[in-house]
Amino acid sequence: MNPANTAKVLNSLIQTLKDGQEGFRLAAEGAKSVELKRVFHEFSLQRAKLAGELQMFVRELGEEYENSSSVLGTLHRGWINVRTAVTSQDDQAILDECERGEDTAVSHYRDALAEDLPANIRTVITNQASDIKDAHDKVKALRDQGGSASTPIAA
16 A cells, blocks of 8 residues: 555544544533543543554654544544533433444444555554454443443443
């Protein structure tokens, strides 16, 4: 894959991560449960870190990297309804929307790994995909508990 195409794949993932970062930030603000606030905040920080890793690769490829979520800051890529859930201040609804966003992120990572990528970048994306899948599974477990974070699930 040529550097411009690799950068395109990476930028798509960066947008997905930035959307997740913003979605989890909003979820943390809207959640009633202190534990959910903590988990969402940690996932938001995780997404920022992962995006930074990919931005470094894009820079090394000599290309411009994404620095914001998609559609000029409007949540997309599965996170579009998180704002509505947050305004309802219903932890279960927030978890439902976070899981939907995570489903999309898992799918985008799967698509990226289907591309022809340099080995070093593929390794990083594979590791990040595992982190994203773990986050998805934790959000799903919290959702399945009915929004109750009484059994702590570490982020």
